[in-house]
Amino acid sequence: MKKLKLVTMGTLLALSLSACSSSNSADPATSKTPSSPSGTTAAKEEMKPATFSYFLFNAGKNMNTNETPIGKELEKQTGVNFKVENLVGESKTKSGVMIAGNEFPDVVQPEGEIDKFMDAGAFIPLDELIEKYGPNIKRVYGPYFDKMKQKDGKIYHLPFSANQGFAANPNVDQGAFWIQRGVLKELGYPKLTTLDEYFNAIKTYKDKHPQVDGKDTIGFSVMTYDTNFFTITNPAFHLAGYPNDGGLLIDLKTNEAKSNAIDEATTKRWVKKLNEVNTAGLFDKESFTMNKDQYLAKLTSGRVLGYFAYDWQVGDARNNLAKAGVDDKRYVALPIVFDKGVKDQYLDPPSFVNNRGISISKSAKDPVRIIKFFDTMLTEDNQILQQWGIKGQTYEVDDKGKFFRTDEEIAKIKDPKFYEDFGLKMFAYNWPRYGNFSIVKGDNAFDPNKQPSVAEKNYTDGDRALLKAYNAKVFTDMFSKPDARPWYPAWSINKGQGTPEQIFEQKMGDLQKKAYPEMILASGTDKFEKAWSDYVAQASKLDIKGYEAFVTKIVKDRVAGNWAK
Template sequence: MFKKKALLVLLLSALFMFLVACGGDDSDSSAGDDNGSSSDDGGSSETSNEPITYHYFIGTAGDDINSNETTIGKMLEDETGVNFQTEYLVGDLMEKIGVMIAGGEYPDVVIPDHAIEMMLEAEAFIPLNDLLEEHGPNILEMYSEYIDRFTMPDGNIYYLPISPSINEHVPNPNIDQGAFWIQRGVLKDAGFPEITTLDEYLALIKDYTDKNPEVDGMKTVPFTGLTYDTSFFTFSNTPNHLAGFPNDGSVQIDMDTHEASVYADKDEAKAYLKALNELNAEGYLDQEMFVMNNDDFLAKISSGRVLGFFGYGWQWNTAATTLDEAGNPDHEFMALPIVLEEGIKDQYLEPAAFTQNRGVGITVNAEHPERIIQYWDKLIQEETQRLIMWGEEGTHYSVNEEGRFYHTAEQVELNKDQDMRDEYGMTLYSWNWPRLSGSFSDGNAIEPRRQPEVALETYDEHDREYLDAYGIKTFSELFSQPEDRPWYPAWSANIEQGSDMALFASRAEELQKRYYPQIVLSDPANFESEWESFVNEYRALDGLETYENFFTETVKARIEGNWQYR
């Protein structure tokens, strides 16, 4: 189809040039001037700065805003004439994208999140190859190492993944990914014990609950979790982490053979569900764990009465902020690298990663798409990224004699001000746009939260009480360093909608959503029979072997350097 379109464009271009030639008068402005574009000596193009507003749909929850309502957005509008009216998701993502496709009407720019395959199949995105070559030199430079990873089999690029890592990978001094979290006061009460296994973790929580059945007049919630809707992966992923694997999705990759295998019915999944089943029978499991939504979960964490849960740091950072502002440091949480049993090396810290099957695309409805690319090309430059991530030198951050960025005590407080971050544009541009990860060319971390100097300055005396108790300088030092996984993350492989793999993944998730809560909440006497029922149905699903083989082949292809749309 795209070859036919390209041929049509070529024919129309030839016809246009013929008509121009026949016109005989070349004293007027060129055709390039008519559409507002011209080329300079460097080969890049400049377009008209006439004001234009594009509709930018983002397939996650958020607050709608015009980009020019922020300091950075207004600066970019002054340079380019471009403003974006953002629209965040309300309701079900797949339904929203489905309505767009059915009507053939799209916002100018779309981040479809996990519905990206639907957009690609509907041919809703335009190819970006020529636009990038002509208008996106900085994008091509920053994404150079990764271009082949999101180039489609037809040779076209239809979207830009959000966060290519440049220069050096900088691990986070704090935990923003998966971990077992425990209320700090529980650790203090027990004398700051070193605990590594699930049994030790749960025993600590149960002991504290027995001594403290209420927290500030509210009933203590010993252990809870996030299981709602698309967040169910948080619950189903947990056994994988307990077994010493990072988040490769629904499969584990053997470090020696590089073979992929599902783990939903493995011993580690059974062990975790059995531990929760016993916790429930003893009255220590949150009875709302399988019925509350994400907002309910965050509100419960924010209340200060939850002692422990498994989750990814980015999922509950708003609750963490609420707890910090509440002023009781013992109600804040500390991340622990819990495993099933002694001898398992935790792998919660993520290695360098590139998520290739998520991104932002320009739709067929967008007029003058070159202006969007030019805007993104300015956005991706180090100078702009520094403004987005760090702000202005002397105001939002400082620089020491070695050229290292840091925050003074006053700047720490300033950067906590959410209104400031919203108004400046840090919130808007921190994700869901082409942006960078890793480090700048001067060696500073692109994200302040990954700069050790910043982390150390943000710790107050209460943080240091726990850091000192465990003999560490940053909280991530409790965790093992990540092993090199050149394929990571496996879940970023693109699975074709309607394929055997996609059908298996959907049916497997449905089965887990139905059985896992049932197994956990069952009478302990029925645990084995409930588990066996799940295993039998799971193993009977069509496509399981095909699914595993697909990821095995994907991993091996990536190790060999072949990432093309895999």
């Protein structure tokens, strides 16, 4: 049957290059979009307006890409618009509904639900499409193809981390312990290194300032909503001097992986400290119940003195605080560790994340047109468009070819509404793209925030005063340089739906969501120890050793150059 379909396709193409497919087949070979349009009719057909659906498993504003200047420019080049829909509610529920109905948007960014979609056969392989229609995709992703292939040897999604060169980041954009700048200022800019020092500073300030605008000051808050529970479990390994390998302590010399789920030196020490912090009235009990919007509103209110988060989780709050111009209520990231002498590893080493990306579903109306759009996005000029915007409106170029932004342009970018309406938020991530650390047009940072001239112009007088107090030129100067980890990050290892490893992670995660509130909110040392013992007893029933052996093997394979898993 498939041979007959292909023969028919060839006949149709010979008869009419302008034929349009109505098939939803997952086989890209059945698409009737011309592969190499020639002549006026074919060219017009190629540019005929088309709108595709794109669902993202993260929060955001639903809108059409062509409602933004950046999206309009891409539509001008391709004729393509995307109707973008973002997640409302819980990701597991939404993915379950999609999979049960066996109908999908044209394009999906599945985030942490990727294994479910893969096991359901929701996505089509991209290899043939890339080979036929993706010269820019091959240029950008080609060096990473071996790392992108699934167990069947095929590629099903385009990740968001294909670095083209390396530009260091002057600002902290990953996980850290953040503290309100007014706390440091009032205390004379002390150098806070350890967890005890961090919470002592917060307590000292909170005792002096118990309320903000008539509401109680909050010492420390964490967002755990939906898929964000890792925000309260991850600090345990960061405090011990490990990067974010997804709840794993991986030895740099032996490459052996150890779960820190019930590790007393990391996890118990961390949750015990939070229990003490809660007893002292510093912990935000709503950390386990509030949603993301409520959390960001708290940060923006100025009531929260400290929090742990990855910067990408709190960007809206950060931008709103910067726009408000109240520098003392803004936050600064600190490389907090358990003990002095521990080398912090909050800054990510160069990495390739192969289990996140954008996929074309088997329901897609025209996979060829979509892959051509993705390929167009990956020209260097369009990558600049998506990150920097439009020359003369959101950035300039000096006589040496260096990109920069004027004060007026920086002010516009800082306005969350302009940032979103222009398309800079829409296209900052979640599309085929260079990696965050890439370089474009000679020696310019792909990410404007990594361009030194932009970073320095963005600094307020408060920024400069704070940096001067800590003898730093940029904020990452306050952190240790990352150690090279050729497997990094281990959290990107695909486990596969229903595998022992995926079930282990699911069960451990479910257990932690129940046990962490019980341990942290327990009243008194005895009740904490009882809650910890109960947690360890339950966790020990899971196959921790088997999980560690599985990860260790993959880590060692990656070090040896095999990224198939």
